[in-house]
Amino acid sequence: MHSEQQHLQFDDLAIAFLQNPDESIAKTLREAVSNLPDFEIAARGLADLVRAVDRGEEDFAFTHLVQQRKALFLSPLAHQLLSDGWRRRGKSDLADLEQRLAAASLAVLLESGDGSEGRPYVVLRVSDEYDVLRYLSFHYASQGVVSLTPRKDVFISSNGGRLFFEFFQGGVL
Template sequence: MATYAELLDVYLHDPGPESLRALREAILEAPNFRPDLEITELVGPPMAAGDYAAAVSAVHGLMPGAIFSPSAHAALSDAQRGLGNFEQAQREATLAQAALDSIISTGEGTEAEPWSVLRTSDAYDVVMASGKTPRSQVAVGKLDRIVCTDSTVWFFDTSTSPARA
């Protein structure tokens, strides 16, 4: 079996449904994968205290289950920047954007074609990256519907299904 790093590298060099499916399936099988992962709550206190090394350590402790979480890679980028590791910070920022792009590639955000996410926080990452503010979230069958303060409505498939073919 390919390593997580190899699967991620394959996806980054050839982003498409098959490489995303393989990466996501491996992430779902990680022994510490958590669909309820909340990176912000974990790294908020050390980041606020300027303890960037503790933030990096905390996120690294969640790997491989947190691989390709936009929040995880964004937090690592911020923490690495705080440590003065600008090249590593840029790499993590690139991974955070690639993770967001991968989600957007799975659908249209509509009820008929929802975006597929591995974690609920991934859905919120998409909303926040769009510059919108979530107002409410409700389950609609196997989907989560997020309504934003500007009345934008997006649908996410949080059933941890692989990317659409």
């Protein structure tokens, strides 16, 4: 029953987030997602699924995305891939839902900070960093880890511009 209660709580949070994607709901969801047993900051599984899509293995990737959707929640990339998968299956209502989740997830990433060292973007996964970089058209020449506790990364452009990211970990920034 405890697992069922957690499932309902997560679903309620997801619905609330979709209705009002603000930072307070996003923070609660970040905590819920980061505490899932199959959550991983590196999101290697997501990277593997992107490569599978690139190889034309969309069905394989989609099946795994659906299975991992909670651990990948708030990932703009994962929601976009799910949207594409639902659309290919003729499920436009689910595709539209995932598209809205992708947009809302990106919006809360962008609202979490300004990319400065003092107000870094707050991310759950490495792939979230790249979603922000892609959205901002920030072309980096190098990147590095600024600190490990909490983990903070920096991306540096060829003209010296810098964007900072901090990883959310179990309610601790």
